[in-house]
Amino acid sequence: MNNFRHFITGIFVVTGLFLNSGCAFDTHQQIPSETWREQEFCKHQLHGNIYVRTELYFGLSRPNGEVTEDEFQNFINTEVTPRFPTGLTLLSGKGQFKDSTGTITKERSKLLILLYTFSNESSSAVEQIREAYKRTFQQESVMRVDEQSCVSF
Numbered sequence: 001m002n003n004f005r006h007f008i009t010g011i012f013v014v015t016g017l018f019l020n021s022g023c024a025f026d027t028h029q030q031i032p033s034e035t036w037r038e039q040e041f042c043k044h045q046l047h048g049n050i051y052v053r054t055e056l057y058f059g060l061s062r063p064n065g066e067v068t069e070d071e072f073q074n075f076i077n078t079e080v081t082p083r084f085p086t087g088l089t090l091l092s093g094k095g096q097f098k099d100s101t102g103t104i105t106k107e108r109s110k111l112l113i114l115l116y117t118f119s120n121e122s123s124s125a126v127e128q129i130r131e132a133y134k135r136t137f138q139q140e141s142v143m144r145v146d147e148q149s150c151v152s153f
Contacts, residue, residue: 048152052118057143061107079132083125089113
């Protein structure tokens with residue numbers, strides 16, 4: 001009788017493991033339902049695809065003056081375009097921020113908008129752009145904002 005009880009217990013354990021592992025392969029279980037619905041809505045209703053939208057905010061003030069339009073365009077040509085050759089949007093603006101010393105600085109700025117399919121490589125490329133700008137133009141930071149967008153062409 002004791003062997004029979006161990007046998008039945010073993011069957012329940014194996015069955016439970018099998019059922020739990022089977023659920024792990026169900027794509028609806030892996031993706032949160034809200035995210036899955038958004039992706040399906042984008043694809044089937046709007047005929048689009050989910051892309052990452054990254055915005056980079058570049059201040060144009062630096063210790064020895066301002067970054068010129070030619071300098072900034074050269075930065076776009078050498079650092080951004082090779083990493084994201086399929087396209088970008090660049091806007092000019094005026095902004096302000098509080099630096100690490102508590103000083104509020106008002107300055108001209110550039111907003112770079114990138115849309116791309118996410119990968120670790122593309123995220124790393126964005127980080128390389130940020131680091132290059134900080135190093136090249138003596139900046140304390142480059143703000144990065146990321147979100148998902150439904151994109152169709």
